[in-house]
Amino acid sequence: MKKNLFISFISTVGISLLITIIIIIVSTKETNMAIKMFFFGPFSNRYFCGNMITTALPLICTGLATSIAFSSGVFNVGLQGQLFVGALAGTYFAYHLPSNFPVVIATIAVLIVSFFAGGAAAHVSTYLENKLNVSLFLSSILLSNAYQYIVIYILEGPFHDPYAGFSAASPYINERFMFAKILPPSDLHIGLFIAFGLAFVYYFLMERGVIGYELKIIGKNPLFAYYGGISNQRIATIIMFISGGLAGVAGAFDIFGVQGRMIGMLAGYGWTGIAVAIVARYDPILIVLVSIFFSYIQKGAEVGALFSDITVEMAQVIQGTIFFLVTAEGLLDYVKRSKKGVNRHD
Numbered sequence: 001m002k003k004n005l006f007i008s009f010i011s012t013v014g015i016s017l018l019i020t021i022i023i024i025i026v027s028t029k030e031t032n033m034a035i036k037m038f039f040f041g042p043f044s045n046r047y048f049c050g051n052m053i054t055t056a057l058p059l060i061c062t063g064l065a066t067s068i069a070f071s072s073g074v075f076n077v078g079l080q081g082q083l084f085v086g087a088l089a090g091t092y093f094a095y096h097l098p099s100n101f102p103v104v105i106a107t108i109a110v111l112i113v114s115f116f117a118g119g120a121a122a123h124v125s126t127y128l129e130n131k132l133n134v135s136l137f138l139s140s141i142l143l144s145n146a147y148q149y150i151v152i153y154i155l156e157g158p159f160h161d162p163y164a165g166f167s168a169a170s171p172y173i174n175e176r177f178m179f180a181k182i183l184p185p186s187d188l189h190i191g192l193f194i195a196f197g198l199a200f201v202y203y204f205l206m207e208r209g210v211i212g213y214e215l216k217i218i219g220k221n222p223l224f225a226y227y228g229g230i231s232n233q234r235i236a237t238i239i240m241f242i243s244g245g246l247a248g249v250a251g252a253f254d255i256f257g258v259q260g261r262m263i264g265m266l267a268g269y270g271w272t273g274i275a276v277a278i279v280a281r282y283d284p285i286l287i288v289l290v291s292i293f294f295s296y297i298q299k300g301a302e303v304g305a306l307f308s309d310i311t312v313e314m315a316q317v318i319q320g321t322i323f324f325l326v327t328a329e330g331l332l333d334y335v336k337r338s339k340k341g342v343n344r345h346d
Helices: 002-027 031-043 046-070 079-095 103-132 136-156 191-208 210-220 222-227 232-259 269-279 284-307 314-345
Strands: none
Touching: 002 031, 002 284, 002 314, 031 046, 031 284, 046 079, 046 191, 046 232, 046 269, 046 284, 079 103, 079 136, 079 232, 079 269, 103 136, 103 232, 191 232, 191 284, 232 269, 269 284, 269 314, 284 314
């Protein structure tokens, strides 16, 4: 199964890169330079390469957040709002820390605060479903929009940096509390080890842990899980909290690894993380690879825009193409399985 997933991923990457070349040839005048900078630009120096990996780190977190939720039948599509809440909570906490506070403890504390804030934001949807029978899918996406507007209001009001003008932005945190860089002059930071560690823990729990077994059973057959003594409501509550918490950690990566303060226009890591997880078929190892690949496409377009006439928006076109290829493949597999099922009954 793992081999088939990897082969499918490689095939999708190959087709998408071929489509990328066609798009570049059709849409640019400096074809040779555009192709060279798009494909090789992200690896041309430490700065571009490090920033490419940095962009992938929040995607790994939101990809894992999506995977742990979707694979157990908990459709948390509010990751972007939960990311905002986690990022704001971590920023506010760090801003009020004493300047002589130990850096290592501050880093751990910020991640914990961001995790619990994102988890609490996600838990609201679980509470609404359990108590009021409100669809978790709908409440998570609607609350996501509400959370973003609430955060922007706070950044424009109570927690606004007066030097930011009309921009929704918090004051800068103490530079001591920024995550340590590991590949200067790029923004690559110690979140690399945390993100990879989270992927490993998730893989271990899914393959070896009891909770992984319960998640697989619930995702494949909720009724069987119910009669087997597995509490769907309990598992859904835990999973939703963890999923939102990972989204909060993704927000902390962006703030404490790159931005230095909370801003109202954070990148759409929550939405892109959903696409990453679906492309990776919820496999944690592939989530890491797909996150890096999506980041590579994004940075390739940015570097190409600097040195040729490629537009940055080309990255979204290519990522959308990849997502389309994977979903189309999944639809074809579903149709094939359905036909086989009908034939067996005939």
